[in-house]
Amino acid sequence: MAAAPHARDLTGFLLRAFVGLVMLFLITPILVVIPSAFSDDVSVSFPPIGFSLKWFASAATTPGFLHGFGISAMVAAVATTISIVIGSLAAYALVRYRFPGRGLVELLLLTPLIVPSIVLAIALNMILGAMGLIGDISGLFVAHVILTLPYAVRVLAGSIRGIDVALEEASLVLGARPSQVGRLVILPMMAPGLLAASVFGFIMSFDEFTVSFFVAGPGVNTLPIALFNYVEINIDPTVSAVSTVLIILSVIAVAVIERTVGLARMLG
Amino acid sequence: MSAVAAQHASPRSAWRSRLNLGLLLLPASLVGLAMVCATVTMAWISTQSEGSQPTLEHYVRFFEDGYLIQAGIRTFHLSLMVSVICVLCGYPVAWYLVYSRSSYRYVAFIIVLSPLLVSIVVRALGWTILLGNEGVINQALQALGLTKGPVALMRSYWSVVAGMVHIFLPFMVLSIASTLGAIDPSLREAAALLGATPATSFRLVTLPLSLQGIAAGSVIVFCLSTGVFLTPLWLSRGHVSVLATVLKEQVVDASDWPAGATTAVLLTVSTLGLVALYNGLIRRFGEH
Numbered sequence: 001m002a003a004a005p006h007a008r009d010l011t012g013f014l015l016r017a018f019v020g021l022v023m024l025f026l027i028t029p030i031l032v033v034i035p036s037a038f039s040d041d042v043s044v045s046f047p048p049i050g051f052s053l054k055w056f057a058s059a060a061t062t063p064g065f066l067h068g069f070g071i072s073a074m075v076a077a078v079a080t081t082i083s084i085v086i087g088s089l090a091a092y093a094l095v096r097y098r099f100p101g102r103g104l105v106e107l108l109l110l111t112p113l114i115v116p117s118i119v120l121a122i123a124l125n126m127i128l129g130a131m132g133l134i135g136d137i138s139g140l141f142v143a144h145v146i147l148t149l150p151y152a153v154r155v156l157a158g159s160i161r162g163i164d165v166a167l168e169e170a171s172l173v174l175g176a177r178p179s180q181v182g183r184l185v186i187l188p189m190m191a192p193g194l195l196a197a198s199v200f201g202f203i204m205s206f207d208e209f210t211v212s213f214f215v216a217g218p219g220v221n222t223l224p225i226a227l228f229n230y231v232e233i234n235i236d237p238t239v240s241a242v243s244t245v246l247i248i249l250s251v252i253a254v255a256v257i258e259r260t261v262g263l264a265r266m267l268g
Numbered sequence: 269m270s271a272v273a274a275q276h277a278s279p280r281s282a283w284r285s286r287l288n289l290g291l292l293l294l295p296a297s298l299v300g301l302a303m304v305c306a307t308v309t310m311a312w313i314s315t316q317s318e319g320s321q322p323t324l325e326h327y328v329r330f331f332e333d334g335y336l337i338q339a340g341i342r343t344f345h346l347s348l349m350v351s352v353i354c355v356l357c358g359y360p361v362a363w364y365l366v367y368s369r370s371s372y373r374y375v376a377f378i379i380v381l382s383p384l385l386v387s388i389v390v391r392a393l394g395w396t397i398l399l400g401n402e403g404v405i406n407q408a409l410q411a412l413g414l415t416k417g418p419v420a421l422m423r424s425y426w427s428v429v430a431g432m433v434h435i436f437l438p439f440m441v442l443s444i445a446s447t448l449g450a451i452d453p454s455l456r457e458a459a460a461l462l463g464a465t466p467a468t469s470f471r472l473v474t475l476p477l478s479l480q481g482i483a484a485g486s487v488i489v490f491c492l493s494t495g496v497f498l499t500p501l502w503l504s505r506g507h508v509s510v511l512a513t514v515l516k517e518q519v520v521d522a523s524d525w526p527a528g529a530t531t532a533v534l535l536t537v538s539t540l541g542l543v544a545l546y547n548g549l550i551r552r553f554g555e556h
Contacts (some may be wrong), residue, residue, distance in 0.1 A: 008466065019364045022357050022437075023379045029394030029434060030386050032404065036397060046397050046404050090296035097289050105293060108300035113488070115307070116495025116539055118512040122519055122532040123306035126313055146303050149296065178288075207387040209498050210512075214519070227389045228498070235396070243390040250385040254378070 034247065037240035044235050055241040065242055068226030075137070075222060076205035079144030080152075080198055086145075087152030087197065088190070094153070095160045113150050120146070121214035128215060135217020143215045147208060148201040155200065159193025160186075192260070199257050203250070307536075314529035326530040336514060336531070343510040343535070344542065346425070346500075347493035350432045351486045357433070358440035358485065359478075365441065366448040384438050392502040395431050396422065399503075423507040431499040436492055440485040447481030448474070483550045487543050494539045511535045 032046050040050025059065055094106060112120060124143050125134065133139035163186060171181045187194075209224045216225055223242075231239055315322040330336050365377055383391065398404050401418040409415045421427055451474060459469035497512035506513070511531055519528035 011466075015360055015364060016370075018360050019376065022361050023376055025357075026383060026434065026437065027379050029391055029398060030382060031394075032397045033390055033394045043402065044393070044397060045402055086295040086299060089292040093289055093292035097285075097292075099289060105297065105300075108304070109296055111300070112303060114491050114540065114543065116491060116512070116535055118495040118497050118515055119307075119310075119532045119536045120303070120495075121497075122515055122528055123303075123310040125519060126525060126529065127306040127309045130309070142302065145299055149299055153296070203385055209388050210495065213497075213516075224387055224389045227387075228502075231389075231393070231502075235393075239393055243387070243393055246387055246390055250382075254381070254385060 030247065033240050033243045037237050037244040039237050039240075042236050044237050044240055048237075055237040056245075058236075058238045059241040059245070062230070062238060064221065064226040064230065065223065065238075068221050068223035071137070071140075071216075071220055072206050072223040075140045075144055076202045078141050079148055079205050080201035082141070082145045083148040083152040083201055084156075084194060084198055087149055087156050088194070091153050091156035091160055092186070095157050096165070109153050110150050112146055117147075117210045121211040124211060125214040134215065135219055137220050139215050140212060140220060140222070143211050144205045144208065147211060148205055151204065152197045152201055155197040156190065156193050159190050159196075162193075163189045195260055196257065199253055203253060310529045311533050313525050314533050316526050326526050327534070329527070330530050330534060335509075339509045339511050339514045340534070340538075342508065343494055343512070344538070346428065346432070346508075346510060347490050349429055350436060350493045351489045353429065353433050354437050354440040354489050355444075355482055355486060358437055358444055359482070361437075362441045362444035362448055362481075365445050380438050380441050383434055388435065388498055391434060392431065392498060395427065395434075395503055399427055399430075422503055423505050425504075425508055427503045428500050428508050431503045432493055432496060435496065435499065436489040439488050439492065443485030443488060444478060444481040447478045447484075451477045479550070479553075483547070487546065490546075491539060491543065494535060 035048045036044045036046055037055055038051055038053070039045065039048035039055070040052040041048070043049075090105075090109060094102065094109075120143075124139075124146075128134050128136075128139040128142070133142075167185055167189075168181055171185050172178070176184070207224060208222070209228070212222045213225055213228070216222055221229065223246075227239055227242060314326055315324065317323045317325055361376070361380065365373060365380070368376075396403070399421040400406070401420070401422075403421070405421060406415075406418045409419065410417075455473050455477075456469055459473050460466075464472065495512060497510075497516060500508050500510050501513050501516070511534075515528055515531055515535075518524050518531060
């Protein structure tokens with residue numbers, strides 16, 4: 001009898017040790033970037049040499065980065081807004097209606113999740129290229145709506161599933177018009193899901209690389225592409241400075257989600 | 269209640285309800301169709317050549333090119349490796365997130381999510397700082413006197429595996445954790461009461477019930493892995509070519525659209541084919 005609890009302690013210890021190692025693996029490549037941004041030296045290294053803030057100044061004055069930041073933020077905002085609107089309508093239909101072809105519509109909406117992203121990138125490159133939209137910001141809008149829509153539908157469908165149909169029926173019985181039910185009953189109850197889907201979609205679109213790389217062109221490079229192009233020529237702590245700013249923005253986003261809807265809920 | 273029932277029954281409102289359904293689904297379906305159109309166009313381009321007749325010559329050329337075949341094998345080898353490592357590392361972490369009562373659980377949850385929220389370019393830079401010739405690991409190895417000069421850690425197959433596991437592990441953990449969390453705890457209690465050791469109860473109760481999460485997680489990770497292009501390009505500095513990096517060479521560097529379209533079609537068909545095969549195996553295994 002004495003051996004059993006002992007064995008259990010050992011398994012528990014091994015489990016915790018293993019999980020600790022995996023956590024180290026997950027967080028180190030992200031955290032190691034931050035100190036290098038404050039280095040006084042031109043090499044991107046850890047530990048940093050000296051201390052200076054000059055790389056942040058360099059990041060702010062490198063034109064590609066500020067422009068890229070603006071493009072990324074605009075594309076993310078527009079694409080997320082469109083996906084949220086379209087996605088709410090589709091999610092409502094998928095949750096509340098039973099109709100022939102429902103499975104097909106669901107499959108169509110979720111395909112971007114199973115088709116390799118590089119293939120989506122190539123396909124969009126070819127069709128937008130044929131339409132002369134490569135290097136045009138509207139090409140990026142289209143691409144990012146396609147990419148964020150599946151996630152929006154998933155999160156929003158979960159949110160609508162949580163609303164009791166009886167509430168909708170009750171408001172209809174009490175004389176509300178369908179548009180009023182939508183505006184006064186369904187929308188307010190979907191608020192946490194809408195917020196979660198917006199933040200998630202925005203981050204996804206802002207960080208997207210593969211598809212943007214094949215759809216963007218000179219003049220409309222997103223921030224990740226501007227960073228990639230910069231690094232292809234020279235690596236110096238300017239990139240670390242930009243990365244540090246991005247990490248800080250992510251931390252703020254996480255804090256906002258956690259305070260408002262909770263992280264666990266955001267992931268559906 | 270009766271008003272609602274009556275409304276549903278009348279033919280006019282049934283028609284209106286169908287119209288509503290159509291309007292709700294229309295915009296999203298258009299987006300979906302745009303994607304289908306793009307994919308069909310790509311497939312069509314893969315059959316185009318100098319002549320006016322559709323041709324399969326690009327497919328023949330693909331299978332005759334040793335470099336492309338090797339990149340194809342490497343793509344699926346790499347994706348399979350990444351999926352297996354993600355299951356092996358992700359399962360204990362998901363277990364910890366679901367069952368631990370430690371106060372560190374919340375910290376672990378945030379850390380698991382953190383890679384999802386940080387740009388892929390930032391993470392590639394992080395790996396450069398760790399694995400580069402003057403990187404942290406090489407400094408440590410030399411300080412310990414284990415090696416004389418820098419070891420080429422980047423440019424290797426394993427650096428690409430590490431970078432990809434780092435990107436996709438969160439998807440696996442979340443997928444497994446959601447099925448583990450859904451298992452009724454009374455099942456494990458019942459197993460324990462009936463005399464099962466923790467190991468037996470894990471093998472006969474928890475593992476089979478969480479198989480669905482492993483299956484879903486590995487499909488997601490596998491599909492994402494075959495399509496990733498920045499990580500192999502950056503971490504291997506062109507030394508590990510996979511179909512995604514080949515596609516960049518064909519489409520961006522050489523502007524050879526038919527060849528690129530062919531590679532993309534073959535990548536899609538084989539990825540979806542392997543996923544279908546895997547799902548079939550899981551279903552058969554689940555029946556036993």
